[in-house]
Amino acid sequence: MNFRFLILLITITFAYDKVKAESQTEKSITLEDETLIQDIKFSEAFLEAPVIYITLTKLSMAGQKYGFEIDITDVNTKGFKLIYRKYINDPITLQVQWLAIFDPRVEVAYYTSFKQQLIVPVYEDNFAYSIIGLQGSSSQVGIQVEKIDNGNAYLQVTNSVKMIKLCIISGSKHALYPKFIPFSVSNNHPWLKEQKGKAFINFSYDLNVNQPILIGGITEFLFKSQSIKIQLQNLKYDDKVLAEIGTWNDAQLVQAQVSILAYIIDEDLIISDKNCVELFEQCYFQGKSTKICKEGDAQSLEKEFKFRSFIVPRYKQFELANNKDVQQLMGIESCVDEIILK
Known part of the structure; x- marks a missing residue:
């Protein structure tokens, strides 16, 4: 999708x-x-x-x-x-x-x-x-x-x-x-x-x-x-x-x-930038990642970005739209079906 x-x-x-x-x-x-x-x-x-x-x-x-x-x-x-x-x-x-x-x-x-x-x-x-x-x-x-x-x-x-x-x-x-x-x-x-x-x-x-x-x-x-x-x-x-x-x-x-x-505790792993959504290519926040911090960031991507896990900051909501369909992402998801952002 x-x-x-x-x-x-x-x-x-x-x-x-x-x-x-x-x-x-x-x-x-x-x-x-x-x-x-x-x-x-x-x-x-x-x-x-x-x-x-x-x-x-x-x-x-x-x-x-x-x-x-x-x-x-x-x-x-x-x-x-x-x-x-x-x-x-x-x-x-x-x-x-x-x-x-x-x-x-x-x-x-x-x-x-x-x-x-x-x-x-x-x-x-x-x-x-x-x-x-x-x-x-x-x-x-x-x-x-x-x-x-x-x-x-x-x-x-x-x-x-x-x-x-x-x-x-x-x-x-x-x-x-x-x-x-x-x-x-x-x-x-x-x-x-x-x-x-x-x-x-x-x-x-x-x-x-x-x-x-x-x-x-x-x-x-x-x-x-x-x-x-x-x-x-x-x-x-x-x-x-x-x-x-x-x-x-x-x-x-x-x-x-x-x-x-x-x-193994990773003390350097901070769960989410306070203002940015973090998207990861693989489950469990592995592989390449990208951040979406404001409207328009996604359009600046050089190519489509496929992701399987994501972190949305507390009390925030990330909306993805395809024509009339809107998908809302909230919270932390460690492994989901592949989503394509482009």
């Missing part, structure tokens, strides 16, 4: 916030009642409400029957609410880590499925996920990515799982560096012989970036015992990503997978 620039309506003259992020690991909580609500406050307020990526880093239950769910509500510039729910009689111990991001290169979504196959949209095939809700009864829980096709990831869930809830983050390869770490323990590994004490395995991998914000989550586990206990801890970056995953007491973990996400 071809459009020409018509008019930019200006109602106020200040810009979006710079890219901003904050991460924290919450203390372990044990659910005795059906519902527990936590109020989370950011250390500094965001100018715009961020998206929240949440991961499960600890799960402890007395048996193989599980039923829990973690939810996020009331997200605003100052914080949000964490809601824990359990659907079984026995207590459940959970620990979560969260990452709050104001960055148009990143999307976060929550999916609940009662089927064995889950189809979710992902951007740039660049994503990570964590289990934040389960119902079922088995010593094995797992998710496999079968394929990625036309912007959708096809995930296969273990047959014994009756309900699964995932938090999925996806975005630009310039912002997110996800990695899934699967491993197994042989029968003669000292870990399997460990009883009544902590047993953790250390692992590491190289990540060639500068000072990332790290967040990890549990995506798969297999136990030999009747109790389910798994924890991802001591996640840090020092030339390499370092982490520990394991169990304690008499729970014998023999197979697991975790997702580790490195988020």
Whole structure:
């Protein structure tokens, strides 16, 4: 669809916030009642409400029957609410880590499925996920990515799982560096012989970036015992990503997978010039770009400009007209159908 620039309506003259992020690991909580609500406050307020990526880093239950769910509500510039729910009689111990991001290169979504196959949209095939809700009864829980096709990831869930809830983050390869770490323990590994004490395995991998914000989550586990206990801890970056995953007491973990996400904050990326619309050739604000600051700027382009993402300053509106058809662009859009400006 071809459009020409018509008019930019200006109602106020200040810009979006710079890219901003904050991460924290919450203390372990044990659910005795059906519902527990936590109020989370950011250390500094965001100018715009961020998206929240949440991961499960600890799960402890007395048996193989599980039923829990973690939810996020009331997200605003100052914080949000964490809601824990359990659907079984026995207590459940959970620990979560969260990452709050104001960055148009990143999307976060929550999916609940009662089927064995889950189809979710992902951007740039660049994503990570964590289990934040389960119902079922088995010593094995797992998710496999079968394929990625036309912007959708096809995930296969273990047959014994009756309900699964995932938090999925996806975005630009310039912002997110996800990695899934699967491993197994042989029968003669000292870990399997460990009883009544902590047993953790250390692992590491190289990540060639500068000072990332790290967040990890549990995506798969297999136990030999009747109790389910798994924890991802001591996640840090020092030339390499370092982490520990394991169990304690008499729970014998023999197979697991975790997702580790490195988020790179671009402190130089200012979300929009205060008076100009910014148009980008590619999704997630990549590729060549052009600015439209006043009526007539579009007509001065040497040739047509195709764009897939855009940033319109706060409280402003960008109108594109083609004959009698008018399309209004507002806010931030990280990936849209191609629009041609000429």
